[in-house]
Amino acid sequence: xxxxxxxxxxxxxxxxxxxxxxxxxxxxxxxxxxxxxxxxxxxxxxxxxxxxxxxxxxxxxxxxxxxxxxxxxxxxxxxxxxxxxxxxxxxxxxxxxxxxxxxxxxxxxxxxxxxxxxxxxxxxxxxxxxxxxxxxxxxxxxxxxxxxxxxxxxxxxxxxxxxxxxxxxxxxxxxxxxxxxxxxxxxxxxxxxxxxxxxxxxxxxxxxxxxxxxxxxxxxxxxxxxxxxxxxxxxxxxxxxxxxxxxxxxxxxxxxxxxxxxxxxxxxxxxxxxxxxxxxxxxxxxxxxxxxxxxxxxxxxxxxxxxxxxxxxxxxxxxxxxxxxxxxxxxxxxxxxxxxxxxxxxxxxxxxxxxxxxxxxxxxxxxxxxxxxxx
Numbered sequence: 001x002x003x004x005x006x007x008x009x010x011x012x013x014x015x016x017x018x019x020x021x022x023x024x025x026x027x028x029x030x031x032x033x034x035x036x037x038x039x040x041x042x043x044x045x046x047x048x049x050x051x052x053x054x055x056x057x058x059x060x061x062x063x064x065x066x067x068x069x070x071x072x073x074x075x076x077x078x079x080x081x082x083x084x085x086x087x088x089x090x091x092x093x094x095x096x097x098x099x100x101x102x103x104x105x106x107x108x109x110x111x112x113x114x115x116x117x118x119x120x121x122x123x124x125x126x127x128x129x130x131x132x133x134x135x136x137x138x139x140x141x142x143x144x145x146x147x148x149x150x151x152x153x154x155x156x157x158x159x160x161x162x163x164x165x166x167x168x169x170x171x172x173x174x175x176x177x178x179x180x181x182x183x184x185x186x187x188x189x190x191x192x193x194x195x196x197x198x199x200x201x202x203x204x205x206x207x208x209x210x211x212x213x214x215x216x217x218x219x220x221x222x223x224x225x226x227x228x229x230x231x232x233x234x235x236x237x238x239x240x241x242x243x244x245x246x247x248x249x250x251x252x253x254x255x256x257x258x259x260x261x262x263x264x265x266x267x268x269x270x271x272x273x274x275x276x277x278x279x280x281x282x283x284x285x286x287x288x289x290x291x292x293x294x295x296x297x298x299x300x301x302x303x304x305x306x307x308x309x310x311x312x313x314x315x316x317x318x319x320x321x322x323x324x325x326x327x328x329x330x331x332x333x334x335x336x337x338x339x340x341x342x343x344x345x346x347x348x349x350x351x352x353x354x355x356x357x358x359x360x361x362x363x364x365x366x367x368x369x370x371x372x373x374x375x
Contacts, residue, residue, distance in 0.1 A: 016160045021076035023168060025098065026345075027338060028069060032102045034337035038110045046107050049114040066121035067128065070095050074129025084134040091133070095126020152233050154289075158357040159227040165350055166224065166241070171342035173245060175335060176253035177261075177324055179270040180245065181220070181277070183212035183303045183343070184310040186267075194311035205312070206269050212306045213273030214280065219299035221281040223350055226292035226357070234285055256335070261324040290361050297354040300347045 074091045081087035099122035106112035132138050153159040172178075178185055186209065198204040224241055225234050253262050284295050325332055 016164050017076045017079040019161065020164050020168075021073060021080065023164075023349075024073045024076060027171070027341065028073065028098065028102065030341040031069065031334045031338050033105060033109065033112070034334060039108050040110060041108055044107070046104060049103065049107075050116055050119075052116055054117050055115070063117070063121050066118050067125035070099065070122045070125030071129040071132075073098070074126030075133045076129075077126070078130035078133035088130045088134045091130035092123070092127050095129075096123040099123055099126075152229060152237070153227050154229050156227075156357065156360060158353060158360065161353045161356075162223060162227045165346065165353055168342060168349075169220065169346055170245070170248050172339060172346055173248050174252050175339035176249060176257050176265050178265065178339065178343075179209075179213060179267065180249050180265050181213045181217045181274060182209065182265075182270055183216050183307050184209055184312075187312055192312050196311075208306055208310055209267075209269040210273035210276070212303055212310075213270045214277040215299045215303040215306065217274055217277030218280045218284065219296045219303060219347075219350070221277070222284055222292045222296035222299065223354070225281075225285050226289055226296055226354075231285075238281075256325050256332075258324060264324055290358065293354050293358045293361070297351055297358070300351050300354070304347050 074095045077091035077094050078084075078087040081090060096119075099119050102122075103114045103116075103119050106114045149159070149163065153163070173180065186205070194201070196204045198207075221238055221241070224237050228234060228237060249265050253265060257264060284292060287295070
């Protein structure tokens with residue numbers, strides 16, 4: 001193998017793995033400890049759950065979820081070291097320690113149960129993720145993907161962070177009751193009183209719902225195109241992303257929603273916003289990279305502002321919303337907490353990434369020239 005190939009097999013020299021591991025740690029904490037209320041200690045020994053016999057009644061679905069939840073975490077932890085064996089060992093120990101800390105903390109939550117089986121499944125998931133990150137075949141696949149990354153995207157390290165955030169963005173879509181690319185949710189049930197700045201309150205809600213979807217879609221598409229190395233990749237990248245977003249929403253709806261509520265994630269207002277967002281994104285991609293970055297940042301800020309203007313409260317775990325799902329309430333609470341956590345924090349993380357990319361462009365243009373070396 002050439003020196004270039006050997007170089008590609010090594011972990012990239014950036015902090016993407018550390019940031020991703022930190023983000024996924026937040027995901028684990030939210031899913032495991034939500035809703036962070038009712039803290040109390042029962043007085044039982046905290047470590048007794050380690051010696052309990054494995055539960056006689058268990059669901060394979062829960063065990064698989066516990067394994068899969070720690071797989072990305074173990075993968076990212078293993079990639080933090082350039083030595084494969086050290087990365088694998090660190091990932092296994094850190095994932096197990098994280099799971100132990102979470103299970104120990106669950107002793108203080110009345111709606112949670114500490115489980116040694118969950119600890120075993122979580123540790124197994126971390127070990128599987130570490131294995132995937134270190135085996136030669138998977139590292140060669142990673143090298144191939146890395147080559148595609150440098151072909152499609154700008155060499156700046158901000159593109160690495162943008163790709164990482166795009167992967168995290170799909171977590172915002174895993175709740176099929178939330179509209180596709182929507183930033184607000186029309187609650188079900190009885191109408192809620194609110195003050196409308198327009199004489200037609202229905203029109204006011206429609207503008208907010210459609211405008212939120214338009215701004216979010218525009219910002220997300222520009223978040224992709226602004227980091228592409230060539231314009232000729234724009235159409236393929238946008239179509240691939242839209243297809244992936246649609247597929248995630250369809251799979252989530254098929255798995256979680258009852259047949260009569262399969263298209264709960266789409267309505268006329270959202271459809272109007274998405275069409276407007278596609279048109280706006282197409283016009284904005286005619287601009288240079290700096291302009292796309294700036295407009296993506298403004299669109300994200302606008303979507304955050306619209307969420308603050310939205311006057312209606314979400315239904316939460318009300319009977320009207322739970323009637324849409326086929327899952328039990330406990331699983332839905334965890335899933336909705338994860339989707340809500342990602343939806344709240346993703347725009348701010350994306351704004352930080354866009355701001356860093358804009359700063360580097362401005363710095364490269366206006367920094368003073370380097371003096372010529374003497375001799």
